[in-house]
Amino acid sequence: MDLLWKWATVFGTSMLELWAAIPIGFVLQLSPVETAILSAAGAIVSGAIVIYLGGSLREWLLKRIEKKESRKGRMARIWEKYGVIGLGFLSPLLTGAPLGAAIGISLGAPTGKLMIWMAVGIVIWSVILTAAVAFGLLSFMNGVPS
Numbered sequence: 001m002d003l004l005w006k007w008a009t010v011f012g013t014s015m016l017e018l019w020a021a022i023p024i025g026f027v028l029q030l031s032p033v034e035t036a037i038l039s040a041a042g043a044i045v046s047g048a049i050v051i052y053l054g055g056s057l058r059e060w061l062l063k064r065i066e067k068k069e070s071r072k073g074r075m076a077r078i079w080e081k082y083g084v085i086g087l088g089f090l091s092p093l094l095t096g097a098p099l100g101a102a103i104g105i106s107l108g109a110p111t112g113k114l115m116i117w118m119a120v121g122i123v124i125w126s127v128i129l130t131a132a133v134a135f136g137l138l139s140f141m142n143g144v145p146s
Helices: 002-016 018-027 032-053 055-067 069-094 097-106 111-143
Strands: none
Touching: 002 018, 002 032, 002 097, 018 032, 018 111, 032 097, 032 111, 069 097, 069 111, 097 111
16 A cells, blocks of 8 residues: 555656656655656646646646746747647756646647657656666666765
8 A cells, every 4th residue: 555655646746847756756655657757647647637627727727827927938949949849858957747738729739749749758758867866866876885
């Protein structure tokens, strides 16, 4: 039951913010593989909810975006320069999956393409961030005298 609680915590946190889920996975002493998989899965699920099911959630997120003009501007510039691939790849890192999905939908991204590229971006960023934390902790622990 304890393991299930840890998994649910990392998964649930990543649904809100990928950046927060990875350190939490390490704090809860999950393996880097478990942490990467659970954080990626949570972020993908939250993106899918917004993209496919979240009409009212999308409206709420879009109102939230309007309050954060700099992020909206950054994502709009990425959209103009790189299209759905750039938006899908970078938004999980810059704004989080749910907000990135809402921005993509509001900019007119095709839902299927957006979901694919967000999933690709989420998996890649989950692996990169998890590896960075794992190697950082490993080098920190190796550098500390016993």
